[in-house]
Amino acid sequence: MGKQVNNLANKLPLTNYIKHCLAILIFACSFNIEAQQIPYNEGKNYTLGDITVLGNTAFEAQTIITYSGLRKGQEITIPGEDISAAIKKLWNSKLFSDIEIYITKVEGDMAFLEIRLSDLPQLNELKVNGVKKGKIEGIIKDNKLDKGVKVTENLITTTKNYLTNKYKKEGFLNTKVYIDTKEVQDSLPTARVNMLINIDKGEKVKIDHIVFSGNEVLTDKTLRKSMKNTKQKNPIRVLKRSKFIEADYKEDLVSLIDKYKENGYRDARVLSDSITVNGDKTISLNINVEEGEKYTFGDITFIGNTVYSNELLNRVLRIRKGDTYNGVLLQKRIADDTKPDGDDITNLYQNNGYLFSSINPVEVSADNNVIDMEVRITEGKPAxxxxxxxxxxxxxxxxxxxxxxxxxxxxxxxxxxxxxxxxxxxxxxxxxxxxxxxxxxxxxxxxxxxxxxxxVKETGSSQIELQGGYGGGGFIGTLGLSFNNFAIKDIFKKDAYKPIPMGDGQKLALRLQASRFYQTYSFSFSEPWMGGKRPVQFSSSLSHTKQFLYDYQTGNADKSRSFNITGITFGLAKRLQVPDDYFTLSQAVSYQRYDLNNYNTGLFTFGDGYSNNLSYTVGLSRNNTSVDPIYPTGGSNFAVTAKLSFPYSLVNGVDYTALKDERDDNVATLNDPNSTETERSDANNRVSEIDQQRYNWLEFYKVKFKADWYTQIVKDLVLKPSVEFGFLGAYNQDRGVIPFERFFLGGDGLGSYSLDGREAIALRGYPNQSLSTNDGGTIYNKFSLELRYPITLKASAKIYGLTFLEAGASYNEFKDYNPFDLKRSAGLGLRIFMPAFGLLGIDFGHGFDPIPGEATKSGWQTHFIIGQQF
Structure with missing residues (x-):
């Protein structure tokens, strides 16, 4: 009896007085006295003698007495609040069940008590039926059903409710969850139970039809479209399935009425809605609406404003007398909850110090369906x-x-x-x-x-790249270390290595990659606030690459024929204030040396020699994408850069016109079938000498533009259009466009084993670098449309899926440039970002057009993405 009443006292939202009465009843039952015989105000004071503890418990008696709050020698009133409080404390510990307190004897004014209780059982084994094995771990984690947890009625109830609601949200409207516990019979002192969870999801309940009645102004199609999450069956719809989720349905009924309010029908309401169960295990939704009459805005008066004039507030409100009444738009112009930086009156005040301001639109008249409004403003003090x-x-x-x-x-x-x-x-x-x-x-x-x-919640900011793969005719091994929150000032402090010096926001990266055909080493460092006072980023990088020529006879690398590139770059990037502080101006000076040792290919007309590339790069970018750099949901990011070499041909005194004519004559000799072997050999040597002179110091300019936009369509569904353009040109046409720095279009955009100064541009659905000629293009265009949806955005792993449409092309000369002659593709993919490994992904792209030189379309291609984003 004591247990039953006390359970009731803890479960029902009773007043303190009723709880005290129940405590009296419990205590009265311990004397076998009827509760009516002991009025509440007739309690007697006692001094507590010994307190004993009995029952099935693994706790020490003194521990339980301490939990209860009772102590020997304490003055208590029986009946009274002391016993009630003791029982309550023991219940609140969530460790015990069957809690009862008895008086064992009374000696004068001294009362002796006995606490009888049992430990709550611990969970021993858990078995879940009705779901796939891979889902069981998630159920255990979400409901904290680990072995050893105390099994309470609340735990069972919350688990049952969680699972029922979880599967209802997935469209299993008839989900049933059954939870049974069975006590473990053994000699151990701790009570334990095995738990069995049976989940009967049933079949998904789909919506066959959404039927409206009472609507004349807005069509059924318009009303169905206003319901964003509740859709009837449609075989061509992909993103929204026709499952019924009650919470979403209730929200959509509000959205339906908002649609009327947007069109002037402020009195519209849902008179009734019902569900019809169909014979094919689907349901139909029946919604009866009352549209009411159409309203327009009348006079809009501002009251209480002293900081801003009526004229300025009207310009922000952007609603005029005679406009069709739109309650949704009115609320957004007052305070747009969907946009933290929205152009509304609330933000006008909030952005200028008036944190404590409030703006309330009030209808003061609706005569003749014309609504006069007062916008009542309480400005408060600036904060x-x-x-x-x-x-x-x-x-x-x-x-x-x-x-x-x-x-x-x-x-x-x-x-x-x-x-x-x-x-x-x-x-x-x-x-x-x-x-x-x-x-x-x-x-x-x-x-x-x-x-x-x-x-803030910190995430891992260091990344390790350790991988092996097959490409370029051999095994490729990569080791990369990227420390994105490095502290170079602590590099000599032994205590700072946990495992590396961190905390100053600097970036340090090391990367080694090698195969039979090439080796590359790179090092980079950047300081985002050089000097610590201004957002001026200093960056530096050093790299060296050695590539060996492929021997077609042996299939191995010819180590006697190599092409080396050594480069160093220093850059500064400054955050601007004009036009706004989202703009960044970046500048860099770089030097690369290209050394060829008996390295003859179709790209280079000289196999022995070198080229020097000293260039200056200037770029202007603007990035106002929303908070998460891995999954932006709004804003844009664009960058235009120009990479320029010094115009050596203007000052070095070389007659490049004469050199070009001489080169053309020697090429003609090479192609003349009547030329002797000696003549061809001499002509070939002279062409190599001329090209060595032309490319001794590279002369070029390179312009690139890239822009991305992010638009949140529904919730976290994001549309990302992109456009790219690149052009490589020459100051002196007689000197010609350099064989380096060219664009190679197609594939995943990752650099292949040919590391000859080229720039790889991604275009999914086609093999790597297949959409440019062997020598690379001097112009390229690319257009992309991507739709993204997140699976999880947790710090441990951000995962999102995507679909894409892409088109692009590469051109050798400007006269061939045609931005409408493009190679097209479409597909889908998956991205996974883990702090320790960076961005990983896979794409399946279908190329709709043939690769140059082939007659059939490219078809399906698989692309693996490592450390980059499209």
Whole structure:
């Protein structure tokens, strides 16, 4: 009886008085006295004597007594709140069941108590039926059903509700979950149970039809379209299935009424809705609406505004007298909850210090279906930041974070600055972008002050690339180490190696790659805030590549014939303030030396010699993509760059016209069948000498443009259009376009084993570099349309799927350029980003056009993506 009543007391939302009465009843039952015989106000004071503990428990008696809060020598009232409180404390520990307290004897004013209880059983074994084995681990994790957990009624109930709701959300409307427990019979003192979970999902319930009645102004098609998540069966729909989820359906009924409000029917409502179960195990939704009459806006008056004029507020509101009433638009112009940086009146105030302002639109008249509005504004005091702090950064040093923060103590509050700070912290790549949270602390409207605390969650910012594969006719091994939050100042501090010095936001990368045919080594370092006071990034890189010529007779690398490239680059990138501070101006100076040792190919007309490439690169970029750099949901990113060499032909005094004519004459000799062997040999040597002179110091200019846009379609469904263009030109046409720096289009965009200064451009659905000639193109165009949807955006692994349409082409000369003559493809893919390994992915692309030189279309191609994004 005591257990039953106490369970009731803990489960029902009773007042304290009723709980006290139940406690009295419990205690009265321990005396075998009817509760009516002991009024609440007739309790007697006792001094507690000994307290004994009985029951099936593994806890020490003194531990249980301590849990209860009772102690020997304590003055208590029986009946009274002391016993009730003791029982409550034992229940709240969530360790016991069958809790009863008895008086064993009374000696004068001293009462002796006995606590009888049993430990809650622990979970011994769990068996789950009705789902695939791969799903069981997730069920255990989500419901905390690990071995040894205390099995309570609450645990069983919450597990059952979780599983029922989980599968209903997936369209299994008739899901049934049965949970049974069975006590383990053994000699161990701890009570244990085995749990069996049977899940009967049934069949998915699909919506056959959505039927509307009462609608005359808006068509059935328009109303169905307004319901974003609840759709009837349609064989051509891919992204939205016709499953019924009650929560989504309720939201869609609101969206349906919003559609009427957008068209002036503010009184529209759903009179009734019902579900009809069809014989083919589908359902039909029947929705009866009342549309009401159409309204227009009348006079809109602002009340309470002193900071901004009526004219300015009207320009932000952008609603005029006589416009069709649109309640949804009105709310967005007042406060757009879908856009933190929306152009609305609330943000106008919030971005200028008025954190404590409130804006409320009120209808004051609706005569003749014309709605007069008052926009009532309470401005409040301007708010200033009192303190700004960051929590959650264990590895990243404070100064790295604070230099990105755009809210400072003593500064006027601005919502735009808070939103921008969240973006900048997310773009660093050191924190989980989904978990960055600005928290308001100690807001004081009277004094106009606020404390701001940014909460961050650090993620792994170092990456290891260790892989092997087959390509270019042999095994390729790669070892790469990338430290994205490096601290070079601590490089000589032994205690800083955990496992490497970290926390200063610098980037250090080492990469080694080798096969039978080539070896490459690279090192790079960058400091995002050179000097620590301005966002000026300094970067440097050093690389060396050695490539061996393929011997077609043996199938091996000819180590006596090699092509070496050694390069070094130094760069500076400065964040600008004009036109806005999303712009970055970057500059770099680079030098590459190309050494050829008996390396004769179709690309180079000289097999022995060298070329020098000293160039200057200037770029202007603008990146305002939203918080997460791995999965942006809004904004854009564009960059235009120009890479220029010095125009040597203007100052070196070489007559390149004469050299070109002489070269053409020697090429004609080579192609003349009447030429002798000696003449051809001399002509070939002279062509090589001329080309060595032409390419001694490379002379060129290279212009590239790339732009990406991100648009959030529905929730996290993101559309990403992209466009790219590249052009490689020569100052002096007689000197010609250089054989290096060319564009090779097609495939996954990763560099192949031919590392001769080329630039690989991805175009999925075609083999690598197959859409350019052997010598590479001097112009390319590429257009892409990608639709992305995330599977998970957790810090441990961000996974998203995508579909794409792509088109592009490569051209040898500008006269051949035709932006509409493109190679097309489509397909789908998957991306996985793990902090320790970077971005990995796979794409399946279908090329609709033939590869140059072939008659049949490219067809399906598989591409593996490592460390890059399209």
């Amino acid at each position: 200033y930041f009192n303190s700004v702090s960051v929590v959650g950064n264990d590895k990243t040093n404070d100064h790295v974070i604070y230099r990105e923060i755009r809210t400072r103590p003593g500064q006027l509050y601005s919502k735009a600055n808070v939103v921008r700070t969240v973006r900048e912290l997310g773009q660093l790549g050191f924190f989980d972008a989904q978990e960055i949270s600005p928290d308001f602390k100690n807001a004081n409207p009277n004094e106009g002050t606020i404390d701001m605390e940014y909460s």
